[in-house]
Amino acid sequence: MIKTQNLSKNYGDLTAVGNLNLTIEQGDIFGFIGPNGAGKTTTMRILVTLLEPTHGTAFINGLDVRKHGKKVRRLVGYMPDFMGVYDDLKVFEYLEFFAAAFSIERRKRKGIVEGVLELTDLQSKQSATVDSLSRGMQQRLGLARVLIHDPKVLILDEPASGLDPRARIEIRELLRELKRMGKTIMISSHILSELEEICDHIGIIEHGRMVFSGTLADIRPHLGIQSKVRVKVTANQDKAVELLSALPPIREVEVVDDYISVTFHEGKEGDGLIARSLVEAKFDLVSLQPEQLKLDDAFLQLTKGMVH
Amino acid sequence: MTAALFNFVLRLVSLSWLTGPIFDKELRVSSRRRRNYVLRFAYLALLTMLLVLFWVIAVPSGQSRLYQSSRMAEAGQIIIACIVWFQFVATQILAGIMLSTSISDEIYHKTLGLLMTTPISSFQVVVGKLLSKLLQLLLLMAISLPLLAIVRVFGGVPWGYIVSGLCITLTMVLFVGSLSLFFSIFSRKAYVVIILTVLTLGMLFALIPLFTVMIFVNSDIVSENEFFTGLSYLNPYFCLALATEAMMSPRAGGWIAGLYWPWQCAVMLGGSGLLLFLSVLMVRRVALRQATGQLGASSSKRRPRRQDGAGITVEQAFEHPPRRVRGSAILWKELKSPLFGRRKLAFVISIAVGLILLFLTYAFFADTGDLDEDGLHIMYGVIFMSLGTLFAIILPATCITSEKESRAWPLLLATTLGDWQILGAKFAGILRRSLPIWCLLFGHIILFTFAKIIHPIAIIHTALLVGWLMVFLSGSGLYFSTCFKRTTTAVIANFALAAVVWGIAPLLMALMAEIDLLDFDFLESYLDTNPFVHIVVIIEATAGRGSLSNYHWIDYGNKGVYDTTAWMTACAFGYVFLGLLFAWRAKCRLRRNIF
Numbered sequence: 001m002i003k004t005q006n007l008s009k010n011y012g013d014l015t016a017v018g019n020l021n022l023t024i025e026q027g028d029i030f031g032f033i034g035p036n037g038a039g040k041t042t043t044m045r046i047l048v049t050l051l052e053p054t055h056g057t058a059f060i061n062g063l064d065v066r067k068h069g070k071k072v073r074r075l076v077g078y079m080p081d082f083m084g085v086y087d088d089l090k091v092f093e094y095l096e097f098f099a100a101a102f103s104i105e106r107r108k109r110k111g112i113v114e115g116v117l118e119l120t121d122l123q124s125k126q127s128a129t130v131d132s133l134s135r136g137m138q139q140r141l142g143l144a145r146v147l148i149h150d151p152k153v154l155i156l157d158e159p160a161s162g163l164d165p166r167a168r169i170e171i172r173e174l175l176r177e178l179k180r181m182g183k184t185i186m187i188s189s190h191i192l193s194e195l196e197e198i199c200d201h202i203g204i205i206e207h208g209r210m211v212f213s214g215t216l217a218d219i220r221p222h223l224g225i226q227s228k229v230r231v232k233v234t235a236n237q238d239k240a241v242e243l244l245s246a247l248p249p250i251r252e253v254e255v256v257d258d259y260i261s262v263t264f265h266e267g268k269e270g271d272g273l274i275a276r277s278l279v280e281a282k283f284d285l286v287s288l289q290p291e292q293l294k295l296d297d298a299f300l301q302l303t304k305g306m307v308h
Numbered sequence: 309m310t311a312a313l314f315n316f317v318l319r320l321v322s323l324s325w326l327t328g329p330i331f332d333k334e335l336r337v338s339s340r341r342r343r344n345y346v347l348r349f350a351y352l353a354l355l356t357m358l359l360v361l362f363w364v365i366a367v368p369s370g371q372s373r374l375y376q377s378s379r380m381a382e383a384g385q386i387i388i389a390c391i392v393w394f395q396f397v398a399t400q401i402l403a404g405i406m407l408s409t410s411i412s413d414e415i416y417h418k419t420l421g422l423l424m425t426t427p428i429s430s431f432q433v434v435v436g437k438l439l440s441k442l443l444q445l446l447l448l449m450a451i452s453l454p455l456l457a458i459v460r461v462f463g464g465v466p467w468g469y470i471v472s473g474l475c476i477t478l479t480m481v482l483f484v485g486s487l488s489l490f491f492s493i494f495s496r497k498a499y500v501v502i503i504l505t506v507l508t509l510g511m512l513f514a515l516i517p518l519f520t521v522m523i524f525v526n527s528d529i530v531s532e533n534e535f536f537t538g539l540s541y542l543n544p545y546f547c548l549a550l551a552t553e554a555m556m557s558p559r560a561g562g563w564i565a566g567l568y569w570p571w572q573c574a575v576m577l578g579g580s581g582l583l584l585f586l587s588v589l590m591v592r593r594v595a596l597r598q599a600t601g602q603l604g605a606s607s608s609k610r611r612p613r614r615q616d617g618a619g620i621t622v623e624q625a626f627e628h629p630p631r632r633v634r635g636s637a638i639l640w641k642e643l644k645s646p647l648f649g650r651r652k653l654a655f656v657i658s659i660a661v662g663l664i665l666l667f668l669t670y671a672f673f674a675d676t677g678d679l680d681e682d683g684l685h686i687m688y689g690v691i692f693m694s695l696g697t698l699f700a701i702i703l704p705a706t707c708i709t710s711e712k713e714s715r716a717w718p719l720l721l722a723t724t725l726g727d728w729q730i731l732g733a734k735f736a737g738i739l740r741r742s743l744p745i746w747c748l749l750f751g752h753i754i755l756f757t758f759a760k761i762i763h764p765i766a767i768i769h770t771a772l773l774v775g776w777l778m779v780f781l782s783g784s785g786l787y788f789s790t791c792f793k794r795t796t797t798a799v800i801a802n803f804a805l806a807a808v809v810w811g812i813a814p815l816l817m818a819l820m821a822e823i824d825l826l827d828f829d830f831l832e833s834y835l836d837t838n839p840f841v842h843i844v845v846i847i848e849a850t851a852g853r854g855s856l857s858n859y860h861w862i863d864y865g866n867k868g869v870y871d872t873t874a875w876m877t878a879c880a881f882g883y884v885f886l887g888l889l890f891a892w893r894a895k896c897r898l899r900r901n902i903f
Contacts, residue, residue: 045718045903048722049721049722049899050718050721050722050899050902050903051902070724070726073722073723073724074724076722078719078722080715080718080719082715083715084711084714084715084716084717084718084719085714085715085716086641086645086714086716087714088645089641090630091630092630093630093631093633096630096632096633097633097637097640097641098637098719098723099633099637100633100636100637100640101637101638101720101723101724101725102723102724103724106632106633106634109633110632126630127629127630145719
């Protein structure tokens with residue numbers, strides 16, 4: 001649904017995006033991660049036709065964003081990382097204005113606006129002026145605006161920034177609902193734990209270049225990280241360490257606080273073997289848990305923390 | 309103890325207690341802005357051009373050296389007067405523009421509330437902002453100081469005139485700057501502040517003296533002499549004119565200027581002080597409201613609203629229901645946005661008062677029997693035309709930049725609206741917003757057409773004139789609005805274009821004609837395309853007992869109504885073509901510099 005080929009954007013000597021290659025399948029939620037100034041927003045702005053790329057091409061649903069700007073804009077709903085407001089408009093008018101701007105027939109507009117207001121829980125604010133809304137409400141309104149023309153692709157730049165925890169959870173649920181509706185969603189956020197929960201794929205960008213793209217499960221082999229499990233036994237922890245160290249697929253065993261951390265050789269796994277060995281040796285096994293690689297950790301390992 | 313005393317004295321002398329860190333910050337920022345250097349260059353270039361023109365006029369070439377030497381003193385006087393008046397007018401315009409966003413920028417960027425969390429006082433904020441901008445203007449004035457000193461060597465110019473001119477200019481600039489800064493507390497939009505400043509100055513220094521004349525001219529309360537004495541104390545324009553007249557006339561010998569200008573400067577300083585005092589009070593109120601979260605980024609005044617159980621405010625329950633969008637979205641928005649912003653009542657009262665005053669002037673001139681004088685209608689025509697042109701310059705230059713500033717522009721461009729659709733709707737919005745001000749000109753002409761004082765053909769000719777003027781200035785304004793991010797810059801650019809086309813270019817041509825580089829006929833033909841010449845010619849020919857006389861064009865000569873219509877149509881075609889050219893360039897640039 002979204003594809004970029006060697007996409008570049010230069011501002012004078014500064015390369016905001018350099019040879020970016022990216023593919024997002026239809027119906028996916030794609031988390032776009034990167035440090036500040038990495039090129040996320042620039043990429044998104046190119047995809048929604050607000051910026052011209054210096055080199056390379058970008059396609060939305062097979063349409064070149066350079067050549068088919070108007071068609072692309074019809075397909076895409078873009079929520080920037082700021083809230084642009086028209087002071088004099090009320091919430092209902094604001095949404096109907098954008099509905100009309102997307103050439104939605106007048107007789108259908110009222111129903112559509114009411115629908116998105118309900119979806120974003122803004123019905124009670126429809127007569128309030130846009131600039132009188134709180135930050136959270138404005139974010140919801142931004143999301144409502146994005147949905148007004150029922151786009152196939154949603155490009156959301158930091159949609160959860162400035163929201164309280166409840167609103168963030170609600171937006172997360174809304175995004176899941178939109179995914180169920182078949183929308184393709186590209187979302188950038190600095191709250192990595194949230195992306196972890198909703199994204200099918202992630203892309204990590206730094207200095208305008210993609211340093212990783214794939215599923216969360218793909219990150220471990222990409223980083224060359226071996227599988228690990230945490231083992232907890234009631235007593236004789238030292239003897240358990242001795243026993244586990246002798247098992248063939250295990251590379252390293254160490255005691256961390258009150259549990260044993262077991263690292264396998266690359267490409268090997270053996271949760272069952274560990275459980276069986278400990279039970280046969282009469283250890284009281286309390287828990288055996290694979291260690292999850294957090295997106296935060298992967299992000300830190302993949303990026304150098306430098307900005308332009 | 310000694311060190312503390314030394315530090316205290318040092319702080320006192322450095323004036324940092326007066327301006328605070330705001331002044332330093334503003335100076336640092338302004339030194340990085342390219343536009344300040346462009347401004348200095350343009351100011352110098354314009355001044356030089358004017359001086360050369362006046363020099364060429366005062367000391368004609370081709371005459372004997374003796375004759376030229378004999379003209380030196382008069383040339384010195386003319387050049388000094390030219391510099392003083394140029395400084396006086398240019399620095400006022402610049403002060404009004406430069407300070408039009410001084411406080412509103414801080415409110416809009418939400419830094420005013422932040423400043424209140426520091427030891428910086430609201431007095432330092434106001435004075436720091438004012439002085440930092442005035443320093444830029446002082447630099448401009450300083451550029452011409454050596455020239456003033458050199459030209460004085462020619463003789464014939466008393467020091468008193470130079471000193472009085474500088475002091476009147478300085479105090480007037482301070483007053484205009486304070487006024488613009490004061491209005492910028494209440495409006496985010498630079499053009500609103502500029503218009504308010506111009507209207508206030510017009511009211512203080514033109515309308516009030518005019519009404520004073522009307523009321524007291526035939527009464528025994530104030531004699532003519534007393535009136536003019538009072539005017540020279542209160543009105544800087546009159547005071548400087550008086551001083552210039554005294555300098556040019558050897559008999560008057562400067563005593564008039566010497567007598568009045570210090571008082572006039574004191575009055576202006578007092579007025580500035582009052583405005584600054586009010587500004588300090590208002591800035592503190594606004595800043596505290598912003599710091600406590602009671603003030604939105606875009607609204608200068610909002611009362612807290614009471615909520616009912618359903619989350620709908622009580623005020624909302626009684627508000628009008630949302631309006632439905634009809635037709636083109638962008639056109640709807642442009643045509644439905646409130647004409648007078650949120651302060652409808654204040655605007656309605658202002659308009660009502662303005663109209664009452666206008667009709668009072670009509671009543672006065674009816675009483676004196678001057679209503680059928682064409683000179684009077686030319687005066688009204690030029691005033692209304694100037695107001696209309698001011699709006700026609702400002703409104704188009706703000707319509708896209710204001711959306712960029714409110715960050716709604718990318719959202720609009722991310723829709724499927726076409727570029728011409730957006731520009732067309734913007735043009736419709738400009739026409740709608742400028743309509744009330746043009747109503748003054750048309751209202752005047754129509755009213756006196758009914759009174760059989762102005763011939764009805766003036767309505768058609770004026771409509772033709774206003775039509776092309778609007779297309780030309782809207783096209784250029786839209787173009788500059790797409791070029792720049794800030795409203796103030798776009799307004800200055802459109803203002804500069806109008807000034808170049810109708811002011812500086814004729815001056816330059818006059819200069820070239822004086823030194824035989826250009827034919828005078830060409831200059832006169834060019835002047836015949838000037839909208840202000842058009843309005844004067846139209847009213848001169850059509851006013852006065854409703855009869856139609858010949859149209860007296862500068863180069864085109866005395867023409868009848870058909871020739872005049874043909875000439876005006878040709879001018880209209882030219883300017884409309886240029887306006888459309890600008891609009892096309894605006895279309896090409898519409899999707900550049902979005903952020």
